[in-house]
Amino acid sequence: MEPQHIIIRGAQQHNLKHIDVTIPRNKLVVLTGVSGSGKSSLAFDTIYAEGQRRYVESLSAYARQFLGQMEKPKVDAILGLSPAIAIEQKAVSKNPRSTVGTVTEVMDYLRVLYARVGTPHCPDCGTAVTPQSAQSITNQLAQLPPGTRFQLLAPLARNRKGTHTDVLMQARQDGFVRAQINGQLVDLTGDLPDLDKNANTTSNSLWIGWSYQKLPITRSSRVWLIRWKPL
Structure with a gap:
């Protein structure tokens, strides 16, 4: 049976003080707090680092040599964790035409998705645009x-x-x-x-x-x- 929660016990990475956290899976979860409260330490340096480390360890020795393996975070145990993907906050080149799609490089994939499965509509009357003979x-x-x-x-x-x-x-x-x-x-x-x-x-x-x-x-x-x- 698929686990319903990510259970973290004794997280001590950076400024985390042996905290225990239970996070629901398949949900949108937001970590909030003042600067220095440990949001990034929990999200990136603990959960993401351990998920990435476990995923790399499951690969063959040949594949691992091409991937940078992260160090094991300071945590007693993490249960129900899947391979993780993280988009970190980094400084990017400033461009007034940049959007979320261009910065995250998903714009090209969205174009293909909409072109393949989408149905265009007239912006004036809302009628679906379909081929006509x-x-x-x-x-x-x-x-x-x-x-x-x-x-x-x-x-x-x-x-x-x-x-x-x-x-x-x-x-x-x-x-x-x-x-x-x-x-x-x-x-x-x-x-x-x-x-x-x-x-x-x-x-x-x-x-x-x-x-x-x-x-x-x-x-x-x-x-x-x-x-x-x-x-």
Whole structure:
């Protein structure tokens, strides 16, 4: 049966005075006290040191030669102790962009975890972001009530500076009559909009597409929607 507590008897490391402590396992335990009361002596120099020492002793002689074995702490007995891991408080290089994830070097592992098992959601509406095929998009449009007006838009320029005149002219030649720039619809049949060439497209988002008024979806119109690929 797995022990439920870590039992420490006669801890004498550093300024500890033969103390006896019982700590519950599988719990979040906090050691508090004034400076010099023995918090680090108990946590790092006694519990962690003994757990690490026992773990290293369980390895082969070949493996032990590559690991620095800690000295046995001054304690009468410790029961219910497992191999321990400690993150000590040390001075690190100061960087205003440092976070708990970067300092503890777990950020890369968290990225992999979230990418593998997480489900991204839209920050605006909270809808789950899932892969969509042309067929699934067509099915969603078919569920709209007749007469619903909607737009199909696709981004043409991202993270690029410039006026994007060539992109807008090509879109107009391809039959597109409207573009969405920075959230505003722009008519492409007249003079092209004058964009700031030094502005990044992350602030002047350039999208292109067509406006529609939904009519009853027939088999032929469903096939046409699937074949249409402005996205």
